[in-house]
Amino acid sequence: MDTKVKGKKAAAAKDIGRETRLALYRLQVELRYCEKRAYDLFLQNLVKGTSHLSLGQEAIAAGFGVAMRPDDWTFCTYRGHAHTLARGASMAGVLGELMGRECGLLGGKGGSMHLTDVSKGAMGSYAIIGAHLPVAAGAAWSAQYRGTEQVAVCFFGDGTTNIGAFHEALNFSVVWKLPVIFVCENNLYMEYTAIHTVTAVDHPAADRAGAYNLESVVIDGNDADEVYRTAVKYMTRARKGGGPALIEAKTYRHSGHSRADPAKYRPEGELEKWLERDPIKLYRERLAKLGVAEATLKDIEDETMRKVDEATAAAGASPTPSLDGIERNVWADGGAAWRN
Amino acid sequence: MAELTYRDAVAAGIAQEMARDERVVFLGEDVAAAGGVFKATVGLLEKFGPKRVRDCPISEQAIIGAAMGAAMTGLRPIAEIMFSDFLAVCWDMVANEIAKTRYMTNGQIALPLVIRTANGAGSRFGAQHSQAVENWAMAVPGLKVVAPATPADVKGLIAAAVRDPDPVLVFEQKSLYAMKGEVPDGEHVVELGKARVVRQGKDCTIVALALMVHRALEAAEVLEKEHGIACSVVDLRSLVPLDTQTLLSEVAKTGRLVTVEENPRLCGWGAEIASIVADECFWDLDGPIVRITTPHVPLPSADQLEDNTIPSAARIVREIREKID
Numbered sequence: 194m195d196t197k198v199k200g201k202k203a204a205a206a207k208d209i210g211r212e213t214r215l216a217l218y219r220l221q222v223e224l225r226y227c228e229k230r231a232y233d234l235f236l237q238n239l240v241k242g243t244s245h246l247s248l249g250q251e252a253i254a255a256g257f258g259v260a261m262r263p264d265d266w267t268f269c270t271y272r273g274h275a276h277t278l279a280r281g282a283s284m285a286g287v288l289g290e291l292m293g294r295e296c297g298l299l300g301g302k303g304g305s306m307h308l309t310d311v312s313k314g315a316m317g318s319y320a321i322i323g324a325h326l327p328v329a330a331g332a333a334w335s336a337q338y339r340g341t342e343q344v345a346v347c348f349f350g351d352g353t354t355n356i357g358a359f360h361e362a363l364n365f366s367v368v369w370k371l372p373v374i375f376v377c378e379n380n381l382y383m384e385y386t387a388i389h390t391v392t393a394v395d396h397p398a399a400d401r402a403g404a405y406n407l408e409s410v411v412i413d414g415n416d417a418d419e420v421y422r423t424a425v426k427y428m429t430r431a432r433k434g435g436g437p438a439l440i441e442a443k444t445y446r447h448s449g450h451s452r453a454d455p456a457k458y459r460p461e462g463e464l465e466k467w468l469e470r471d472p473i474k475l476y477r478e479r480l481a482k483l484g485v486a487e488a489t490l491k492d493i494e495d496e497t498m499r500k501v502d503e504a505t506a507a508a509g510a511s512p513t514p515s516l517d518g519i520e521r522n523v524w525a526d527g528g529a530a531w532r533n
Numbered sequence: 534m535a536e537l538t539y540r541d542a543v544a545a546g547i548a549q550e551m552a553r554d555e556r557v558v559f560l561g562e563d564v565a566a567a568g569g570v571f572k573a574t575v576g577l578l579e580k581f582g583p584k585r586v587r588d589c590p591i592s593e594q595a596i597i598g599a600a601m602g603a604a605m606t607g608l609r610p611i612a613e614i615m616f617s618d619f620l621a622v623c624w625d626m627v628a629n630e631i632a633k634t635r636y637m638t639n640g641q642i643a644l645p646l647v648i649r650t651a652n653g654a655g656s657r658f659g660a661q662h663s664q665a666v667e668n669w670a671m672a673v674p675g676l677k678v679v680a681p682a683t684p685a686d687v688k689g690l691i692a693a694a695v696r697d698p699d700p701v702l703v704f705e706q707k708s709l710y711a712m713k714g715e716v717p718d719g720e721h722v723v724e725l726g727k728a729r730v731v732r733q734g735k736d737c738t739i740v741a742l743a744l745m746v747h748r749a750l751e752a753a754e755v756l757e758k759e760h761g762i763a764c765s766v767v768d769l770r771s772l773v774p775l776d777t778q779t780l781l782s783e784v785a786k787t788g789r790l791v792t793v794e795e796n797p798r799l800c801g802w803g804a805e806i807a808s809i810v811a812d813e814c815f816w817d818l819d820g821p822i823v824r825i826t827t828p829h830v831p832l833p834s835a836d837q838l839e840d841n842t843i844p845s846a847a848r849i850v851r852e853i854r855e856k857i858d
Contacts, residue, residue, distance in 0.1 A: 300637060307638065311641040321630070327594055331601055331606075338558065359595060364595075364596075523635065532775040
C-alpha cells in the first residue's frame with residue numbers, strides 16, 4: 194500500500210513497513226487507552242497516591258518500544274506507565290500496581306512511580322530526577338563488558354537536564370563509549386514551570402550534549418515514525434560499538450505534571466494547539482493516507498479497548514497484597530532480618 | 534600466615550575475588566593507574582587490566598549509579614568512594630536507589646555490589662574528610678554495613694561482601710591503612726554479621742568498631758594492669774547484619790556495657806546497641822550503659838583538637854573508672 198503514495202512523503206514512508214506501522218499505531222493506542230483508564234480509576238478513588246500521566250507523549254514510548262530488541266533495557270522516570278507497557282509488561286500488572294493490588298507488577302510495594310518488569314527489560318521507573326541516567330550507563334557498561342550488543346535506553350524529562358547526575362552520566366558514557374541512548378522527552382515544562390524560564394539554552398538536552406562530545410539530535414516527538422527511525426539508527430550504531438547518543442524529542446503532555454496539578458500555568462490556546470498535533474490523531478491520519486482501511490484501524494482500537502477493560506477487571510478482582518509482604522524482599526534471601 | 538598492612542590486605546581481598554570471578558569489576562577515582570590515594574589498590578590494574586579496573590571522573594553519582602546498573606545486569610562491581618564523607622554527594626544513589634530497589638520491585642532486581650570507602654578520623658583532614666559515617670548507612674533499610682578493624686578482617690570482609698547477593702558498604706578506617714597484621718594464607722573470607730570477641734574479662738564488656746577496637750584494647754590493658762578492672766572487648770565488625778547473640782551473651786557475662794564509637798553523639802551506632810541491650814538483657818545489667826562517643830560537633834583538624842575529640846584510650850580508661858568502678 195505504501196507504494197501508492199506519491200511524492201516526497203512517499204520516500205520517507207517506504208522505509209517503514211505496513212506491519213511495523215500498524216504495530217506503532219496499536220502500541221500508541223494501547224498506551225493512550227491504558228493511561229486514560231488510569232486517570233478514570235484515579236477519579237473513582239481506586240488509584241491512590243500520585244500518578245504522572247504521559248497523555249500526548251505516546252509516540253516516544255511507542256517508537257522506541259517497537260524499535261528495541263527484547264533483551265534491550267528501558268530505564269524511565271516516575272512518568273513511566275507508557276514506557277513500561279511499551280516493553281510488553283502486563284496491563285493488569287500495571288493497573289494492579291496503581292490500584293495497590295496483589296497482581297501489581299511490584300505486588301503493591303512500588304506504586305505508580307516505580308513500575309518495573311525485568312522479564313521484559315523494563316529495568317525500573319526512577320522517581321528521583323536524574324538518578325537513572327548513571328544507572329542506565331552502568332547497564333550499558335555491563336553489556337559492553339560482556340559483549341552482548343544490548344542497548345540501554347534512558348528516558349527522562351526536560352527538567353532532568355538541570356541536575357548534576359545528567360551531566361555526570363553524559364560525560365561518563367562518552368568517555369567509556371557506552372551503548373546507551375539518552376532520550377529527553379521535552380514537554381516544555383519541568384513540573385509546573387516552563388523549562389525555558391529556568392534553562393540557559395534553547396534545547397535543554399541537545400544543547401548540552403555538545404559540551405560532552407555526545408552526538409545529539411532534536412526530533413518531533415509526536416511523530417512515531419520519526420522516533421522509530423531515530424531509535425533504530427542510534428541503537429544500531431550503539432550495538433556496533435559506536436557509543437552513546439542523545440535524542441531530544443519535542444512533545445507536550447496533555448494533562449498536568451501529576452494528579453495534583455490542573456496545569457493552569459499554561460498560556461491560553463497552547464494545549465489546543467498541541468491537541469491538533471496529538472500523536473495518535475496524526476498517526477491515524479497518516480495510516481489512512483497510506484491506504485490502511487478504516488475498519489483495520491477501528492479493529493485495533495476496539496481490540497485495545499477490550500484489552501484495557503479486561504485488564505481493569507483483572508486488576509479490580511485481585512486482592513489487596515498480603516501483609517506478610519511488608520517484611521519480604523529487603524534482602525536476596527527474601528527476608529528483612531538485620532540481626533541474628 | 535603472612536604479615537600484611539591493612540592497605541595491602543584491601544588489595545589482596547579485591548584481587549582474590551577478581552581472580553575467582555570474571556564478573557567482578559572495580560571502579561573509582563584514582564584507583565587504577567594511581568593505585569588509590571591511600572595506595573590500597575596498588576597492582577590491581579596491572580594484574581587485571583583496564584577493562585576490569587577503571588579510573589573514573591570525579592563523578593560520585595555516576596560511579597555509584599554505574600555500579601548499580603552493572604550489578605542489576607549481571608556484574609559484581611566494587612565501587613570506591615575516596616572518602617566516606619563524599620557519600621553525601623551520591624547519597625541518593627546509595628540510600629534511595631541501591632537500598633530500596635530490591636524491595637520496591639518486590640525482588641525483581643538484585644544488586645550484588647560493594648561500595649568501599651575510607652572512613653574515620655586520625656589524619657588531620659578536617660570535618661569533610663574525617664567523619665565516621667557508618668551510622669548513616671546503618672539507618673537505611675536495604676544496606677549491609679561492615680567496618681573492619683584488622684588486615685585479616687578487611688581482606689575477609691571485602692571477600693564476603695563481594696560474594697554477598699546484596700549491597701554491602703565496607704568502611705575502611707583510614708588511620709588503619711598502615712597497620713600490620715597476620716592474614717591467613719590462601720582464600721580468606723570472613724562471614725558477614727559475626728562479631729569477634731577480642732579479649733575476655735569479667736567486669737565489663739566494651740563494644741567497639743574499626744579503629745575504636747584498638748583504642749578499647751589499649752584501654753583494657755591499662756584498666757587491668759593499673760586498676761584491676763578486667764574488660765572484655767567485642768569487635769562488632771558488622772553493623773548490618775548485627776550479631777546480637779554475641780553482643781547479648783558477652784554483656785550478660787559481665788553485667789556492664791560500654792560502647793566506644795567515632796560517630797558524633799546523636800544516633801551513633803552505640804545508641805542502637807544500648808537500646809537492644811536495655812530491651813533484651815536489662816536484668817543482666819549491674820549498672821547504667823555507658824556510651825563513649827565523639828562530642829556532637831563537626832571534627833576539628835589540628836592535632837590536639839582532633840585527638841581530644843575522638844575517643845582515646847585514656848578517655849576510655851577514665852570514663853570506665855568513673856562510671857563502672
